[in-house]
Structures are given as C-alpha cells and as structure tokens.
Amino acid sequence: MWANLPRILTLVVRGFVLTLAVLTAVVVIRTVTFPSYQTSPPECKTTDPDFIPADEERLARFTSAIQFQTVSYERGVGTPQELAKFVRFIQKSFPTVHSSPMVRRDVVGNYSLLYRVEGSDASLQPYMLASHLDVVPITEEANWEAPPFSGQLKDGYIYGRGTIDAKHSLMGSLEALEFLLSRRHQPKRTLYLAFGHDEETGGHFGAKVIGDVLTQRGEKIAFILDEGSPVGDGLAPGVSKLLALVSVAEKGFLQLRLEVNEEGGHASMPRSESAIGILSKAISKLEDNPHPNMFGTGPEARMMEYVATEMTLPYRILASNLWLFSPLVAWVYSRKPQTNAFARTTTALTRFNAGVKDNVISPEAVAVIDHRIHPMSSVEEVMEFDRKVINDPRVKLNVINNRPPSPTSPYGKDSPTYMMLQETIQQIYPDALVTPTFMVANTDTRHYLNLSSAIYRFNPYVMTPSDLPRFHGVNERISVQNYERVMNFYYHLIVNMDKPLELKRHGHEDEL
C-alpha cells in the first residue's frame, strides 16, 4: 500500500490537472464563441426634421404637470381635487389630442384616463402605452435642492416629485401624440393610452377599472408598454456601454403584517420578554436570513447572456459560462441592493409600531414586511420560509396583500413586438445594448395581464447608480436631455408601430 502511494498521488494530481485543463478549455471556447444577441442599430431618426425638441413651451407644460400635487397615500386615500385639476390641465394642454375625431377619451374610475386613437387599419390589433397620474408623498423636504412640487429647472435638470415616476411618460407620450396628430397623421394601428390615478397604492381604483373596461370591450392588445426599468449607465457590473433594460416580467409581492400580543402592564415590573422584544427578534431573524439566492434561474440569467459579448473580460468569462460560474455571479450580485434585487426575493421592513407611553409595557407590537418575490419563487414559498425563520408561534403573520410574479413576455428575435421595441430604443440610443430583464418593483400592468401576453416595462431615460435613490426619494429629477429622449422615444414608437409586426420564422410570415 505505502509503496503504491506515490503512484496513487501522481494519478490524483494528473486527474485534477486534466479536469482543470478540460474545464479551462470549455470556458475559453465558450467565451470566444458565445453568440451575440445584439443587433446593429437602425438608421437613427433623431436627426430627422420631425424630431420633437424640448423647447420652452414643452418644458413649461412639463413643469406645470409636476406642480399638481397628485399624491397617493394609502389604498383609496389620494388627492381627488388635485387629480381633477391635473385632468383638466391635461385636456387644456393637448388641444389636438382632445379635439381630434380619431380620439376617444374616457375618464375611468373618476380620474384615470383612457384614450383610444383610432387606427386606419381595423384588422391590426391595438397596442397600449401606460403610465400614471399619481405620485408618492414627499420625504425630507428640507433636503431637496428645489421645492419638490416646483418643477424648477436647475443646471439642466427639472426637479420634482413625478419627474421620473412617472409624469415623464404620461406627458412624453401625450406630447408625441399631439405632435403626430397636429401633422395630420393617422396611425394605421389603433393605440390606447392608459393613465391610472392610484398606481402608487396598487391601482385598485384606476388601472384595475381600465383593465375591466377593456376586458368588457373584448379588447386584445398586441403589446403593452408601461413604466419600468431604465437605460442603465454603470448600473450593471462589467458593462461599460449604456444598457437598455427591458423588463419582460415583474416580481410578485407579499406584504405581511407581523403582530405580537402579550401581557402589558407597569414598566416597574416587566416580564422577561415583551411584545416589542419578541417582534424585534423575529424581525432581526428575517433580516439576518435573506431568502435564497436564485440568481440564474429566471430572466436575469438571459440578461447576462444578452450582454456577455460586450462585457469587460473577467465578466465576459463569467457571463459566457454561467453553467460553471452562476454561484460566483450570484455572490457578486448579492453585494449591492440594486443588483441583489435581481438575485432573490427581497425583504424590506417598512413599518414598526408599538407602545403608547414611556412607563407602560406595550401589550402589542406590529410590523409590516414588504417582500418582492423573485420570478421563480411564489407567495407560498415566501410565507413558508418566513415562518421557518421566525420559528415562534407568538408572532402572527397576516397577509395584507399579495400577487404572484408575472408571467414572462416573449423576447428576442422570435418576438416581433420586443424587436420593435429594441429597434425604437436603438433609434434614440444608437450605442446602447438592449437586454431583457425583470422589473424589481411593481407596476399597473398587474391589472392588464389578461389583455396581452406581450407586456413590457421600460423607461426611456438614462439612470446612473446615484440616480436610483431618487425614485420615491429626495431630489427626484430628470435632465432636459432625458425628457427630450422620452418624448422622441414615444414618437418613434408610434411611427414604428405603423410597420407590420412580422414573425419571420421557418420561412413564413404571420402578422399580428
């Protein structure tokens, strides 16, 4: 036996070296032969004479739109008077849209707006552009560089709540339509514009009703585009070019109310555990035990593949070989909040309430957890995980609201609508890469799922990592350049949608 040891060791080392050599060869071959999913940009139309400039008049309209304080606070609790004023302002601001015989406008659920622009070819399925009228409340008002409802222009940026979420797309799409109709252009394909008034609190009285109206009309929509992920500048690790993130799916959500009820009493005679202490431990366990890293199991893996050939070398090797490096990429993604959101179901503690007086032991403690569910997980799985982690029957888990992750819409060369979107994005951003991904937050599209199987969530503006905290945060703003891109994106999209949407597969063409 001992005599054979050197031979055995040699064989083991040889086996190890051989395996390493084979793995290295496979990794190298895959890296250099990995297919590119990017197509060259079409002729850029933004230099055409029919480009929409962000001139004084349009900027003034956008500024005014920001000044309406259309805040949504809680489900069913909004700002009806401001909404009504904003609706009147929209009507006055886009006279051609509102007087055109081609346009039918319905006010739905009191304040939401649904426009139908009649196309000349009734055989083509309509499509829909969506946004919303409402905004979230202001936080830390003192820290804003310009008053949050001013729409003030400062150093090339328009400041205010709603500038990126989402009055940019509401006003931008209406500007595009006004521009188009004032040139007496009738689209071939019927187009809907749908603007809910309570998206920020779930869309139960706005988008939900719009969805119901369209369902009752028996409408089937070729594709829907709502607010969503942006064109990232430095957002994705290893990608130096601009990266247009088209969300083809959306995370689900589960909002849970955690409640502990224990005996209260006089603060001078406390028991060893209190309602507050028990709930704190539960919360702490949830924060210490994140939901499993699922990176590589959903549409986020496609995102890596779509940009693999364009990444800097170390990332290119990783992205071309997810079969081997998925756990490593998963770890890289889990290190920052904005990428971690792509890797797993997230857990956000959003409320914590207990106690009424300094010397009274509170009999009750309540917390709210907002989970955003990874596309490959489910509401049930998340509940089960939380119960196991908390492992304390004194902590009651009540579901406030939930929705499973959305289905994934078609993307890539086999999807004519996705390709039309990609082409339009490239007209505005000729150097950008375009990739499918999923939306880490939620949108009104949750109410439109039965209207179309092709639902995309995309914001046609550029965002850097330092811009992300501006969503629902302090100093929300959009650059004039970005707002101009938004208007022209919608304009190009409407023009492009007049071209046939063709499925070019197996030598035959089908039109939607």
Ligand SMILES: CCCCCCCC/C=C\CCCCCCCC(=O)N[C@@H](CC(N)=O)C(=O)O
């Ligand atoms: C590897 C790529 C990294 C990319 C990183 C970041 C991409 C960030 C993408 C999107 C952020 C934009 C978030 C906008 C959210 C707008 C929608 C919204 O606010 N929804 C609310 C409404 C609701 N009631 O559901 C929400 O809470 O989700």
Ligand SMILES: [Zn+2]
């Ligand atoms: Zn929004």
Ligand SMILES: [Zn+2]
């Ligand atoms: Zn929002």
